[in-house]
Amino acid sequence: MRFSSRPARQLVLAASLLSFASLTACNKGGGEFAKTKSGIEYKIFKKVGNDYERREIGPDGDPTYKDRVGKFLLGNMQYRTGKDSVLQNTRRDVGMAVPLPLKELQQKGMPDEALSLLQPGDSGVFRFQVDSLIKPKAGQPAPPYLKRGGNVVLMFVATTNKLITEKEAQEMQPELQKRAMAAQMKQRLASPEYAKQMQAQKEAQAKMMAAPEVVAQMKKDDAVLQDYAKKNNLTVQKTPSGIYYQVLKPGEGPKPNAGQTVSVNYNGTLLSGKVFDSSDKAGKPIDFPIGQGAVIPGWDEGIALLNKGSRAILLIPSPLAYGTRGAGADIPANSPLRFEVELVGIQ
Known part of the structure; x- marks a missing residue:
């Protein structure tokens, strides 16, 4: 799957102060989605004590975002289909938050804009139509499994209260990459294909050594x-x-x-x-x-x-x-x- 936004492609690591279980509950019980001018459907919540309160955004977005451009918001991210199949879950991969880049908006209706609506400490659920989020190759439709998944993609984001600089984000990259590789290897080791691969490799090695x-x-x-x-x-x-x-x-x-x-x-x-x-x-x-x-x-x-x-x-x-x-x-x-x-x- 190819997302047209850099954050959607690259944000593959995170943990947060808020569990996705809580955010999912907010999604199901937090009323109807609001909608931006660009078509993003959203629910945004701020934590007040032990509860979550819905926070609405004006039609022109969050006016305070200009003060955050160029910084990074630490947060946890997950993508799901409309039928709740998990496409990407940063929480299961690592035990630390990932820097989410806050950039000048070049294109509306994309995950970059969704992030611009969040203030530190917020959590949000964003719903995108598949055809608006995916860039299919010429003459090719969006992947069938996404169509079967309800033709929508849900993006869940749970943020921390911390903003960091680009330098601080770069300093985190070696550790994030190391954790991502470890998670990928763990998934590979658990797959049936891996066991078959290793067995075939052992047999080929034994055959070679017996020549x-x-x-x-x-x-x-x-x-x-x-x-x-x-x-x-x-x-x-x-x-x-x-x-x-x-x-x-x-x-x-x-x-x-x-x-x-x-x-x-x-x-x-x-x-x-x-x-x-x-x-x-x-x-x-x-x-x-x-x-x-x-x-x-x-x-x-x-x-x-x-x-x-x-x-x-x-x-x-x-x-x-x-x-x-x-x-x-x-x-x-x-x-x-x-x-x-x-x-x-x-x-």
Whole structure:
């Protein structure tokens, strides 16, 4: 679904001081919708003590909005169809409020205008006709599921009492993005498609590792890695898959589970000692979801062995690294690799 307003597309994070249950109750029992000149139907409530009172808006909108333009209102947002199917619910995704941009109105009748009607501490329900809110591609109607949902979209907004600056909103973005990624991964892990995907990935990996040429390469690499560990006085353990590892500094935190995003500092070298990559180049740890095939198999397995805070050496045979293809000019084909890693974070 494509919303024509930036807030409707991008506001995917929030929590609030007011639950959507209360706001929904206000929607059902708060009388008829009022209507702006541009066609937005609305109910706006302000909290008075433990109750909510309806607040009406003049025909020309909220005259105080000009004082809020350029700032951000912290709030919680939800979109539903006319038949109450949830399209988007920021409250279920994170536990903090999201900055809602308050901008000069370029187009009336859109979510931007709806936000302009809200003062800090207000809550509102806004009803849009699907055809006015969606920008369909040329010759294509609005999505059928929205038509079936009553041909309207309801936007629920529950705000806090706080306005913030653009700088403060930008400072919130890393945390908001991190929480959004975690929520997306949680939803993915819960889906039946994910279980099928992971099973197919395991079967493909097992089939690849059972190939005669791979078995031969693993045997060759194993001898090389054992010799390397002995010459370098490493006290390593071996996993069933063939990875050797030594914990240099035990961590005290938990071990990561499949689907969690981890942050890792690392230094990668060939067994000759030549460095081919390092997190120092980026000046920060690398982040990736573990167990999702986002990194080489040796990392997916090796990092999962560590507690948060651990530093370790991983010796990875080539079939669990870059295999016969290598990686550019830095990593030749069939190269066993050494990594020094530090698991600095688990989201």
